[in-house]
Amino acid sequence: MKVMIRLFFRLIRRIVGPIMLFIDWITTPRGVQRDEKEQEKIDLDTQNLTLYQFKTCPFCIKVRRHAKRLSLNIETRDAQHDPISRTQLLTGGGEIKVPCLKLTNEAGEDRWMYESREIIHYLDAQFGAAQNTNNEQHATRH
């Protein structure tokens, strides 16, 4: 069954992937605009994030678009064609499944987050509009 699912997604990536990439290209979302200082802080925070992905995977496209929407500069690694990235994903995360977000904490420890929905949820919580509103509320309270 697992093999069938893999084959199904491989077929989707081969056939639908290039079409999705083209649609993604012509409908690239506009990123949110932040002031320079705020964007610098976010750029610093996102240095601890790495997105392992396949170029034509629809779930990866969804996550990349969301990161673009939030103006997040997250390093991406090609776990499909780059053997080093693929090995990192397998040994670190435990399986070859993308998208997978690697979060490195200050102690240099990695956490591997699978599932596009969970990744998007995490990005929203950390860098989304709600986060900005929370920061503004904190700023006005103090």
Ligand SMILES: N[C@@H](CCC(=O)N[C@@H](CS)C(=O)NCC(=O)O)C(=O)O
């Ligand atoms: N439910 C997962 C689905 C992810 C998924 O199925 N990804 C496929 C690529 S489209 C995968 O990693 N397949 C492994 C493989 O082809 O080796 C999500 O939303 O992130």
